[in-house]
Amino acid sequence: MLPLEDGFSRRFYYLRLSVTDVCNFRCTYCLPDGYRPDGRKSFLSVDEIRRVVSGFAAMGTRKVRLTGGEPSLRRDFTEIIETVAATPGIDKIAMTTNGYRLKERAAEWRAAGLTALNVSVDSLDPRQFHQITGENKLAEVMDGIEAALHAGFPSVKVNAVLLRGLNDGQLAEFLAWIRDKPIELRFIELMQTGEMDSLFRDRHVSGEQIKTHLLEQGWLQQLRGLDDGPAQVFQHSGSRGSIGLIMPYSKDFCAGCNRLRVSSVGKLHLCLFGENGVELRDLLHADLQQDALIQRIRVALLGKAATHHLHEGNAGMTPHLASIGG
Structure with missing residues (x-):
């Protein structure tokens, strides 16, 4: 079967599935x-998740x-991992988590088929972590990473x-932390969303200054x-860990886009900062609907824009990052 491709010859191998x-955290951003x-929302069931992942896998998706x-927070989360892991064609299964259950569940999720983890740690200072996330749980999250x-x-x-003004001056502390650990630390630029205009104006800082510093210090x-x-990843001979920079306001950020998103209620989102999304859930009720599901995804992808419009202050219809999985 032909791989997923949009009108700009970009191919899509990566699905972000909310x-x-x-x-349970209250992060300021x-x-x-x-x-x-x-x-009263009804999130995708395990069977619906199996069907949507199978559809994407049939079109070349490798990573979920x-x-x-x-x-x-889903009680059936381990079952979801097992279901995705059993899908032919999927060889990488990652999760993004705030880490609060990681200490007690890491081994269980690994055994279920999870291959990669992203954990949010916005500061190594406990008080500042509490200020940013609304939760005094830095120690628990760090134990979870271990x-x-x-x-x-x-x-x-x-x-x-x-x-800006909170964690943008902590590069030295972060670099010291990852020197002897197999951790890719990813600094993510604050992105404007519908409910965060004032925070964006007050706190946005470009990752370019970190990139410049890393290159000057011999990071490659x-x-x-x-x-x-989408991260630009840098490594250094003196560090076991690496640094990733996600800079959505950088030149040509969207040129290498390789990922699509499906929300927790079954809508396909062609861009984190796009419009309302394309309904898929009506085609997830039975396995026999897969051909129609694949066709709808392919047609929708032809409407994917060349780039987001964040530079014009247009964040699309996304109210906040949790609404479609970041």
Whole structure:
């Protein structure tokens, strides 16, 4: 079967699949007032997840990232991992988590088939971590990262959203932390969303200054794989860990786009900063609908734009990052 390709000859090997938009943290850049239920939502069932992942796998998707909200809040999360892992063609299964259940579940998830982890750690200072996330849980999250490495994950990616005046001056501390650990620390530029305009104006800082510093210190930029995320990754001979920079405002950021998103209620999103999304759920009720599902995804992909419009201050219809899985 022909691989997924849009009108700009970009091919898509990577699916970000949200399994819930519920989160128990209150991060300033995402859900500062905490999770606010929007009616009685019914999130994708395990069978619906199996069908949508199978459809994407049939078109060449190799990697699935399970996101939220906080995906581990689902009681059937381990079953979801097992289901995705059993899908022919899928060889990488990752999750993005706030890490609060990682210490107790890392080994279980690894055994279920999870191959990669991204954990959010926005500061190494406990008080600042509490200020940013609304939760005083840095010690538990750090213990979870150690548990993941002990459980056999070859490395762990750690996400830190850059926030001016809060954590943008902590590069030295972060570099010291990863010097002897197999951790890819990823600094993510704060992105404008519908509910975060004022925070963006006050706290946005470009990752270019970190990139300049890394290059001056002898860090070398690595080549990007077909199903890698959007980070520019840098390595140094004196560090076991690496640094990734996600800079959505950088030139040609969208040129290498290789990922699509499906929300926790079954909508296909062609871009994190796009419009309302394309309904898929009506085609997830039975295995016999796979051909129609594949056709709908292919047709929708032809409408994918060349780039987002963040530079014009247009964040699309995304109210906050948890709404479609970041």
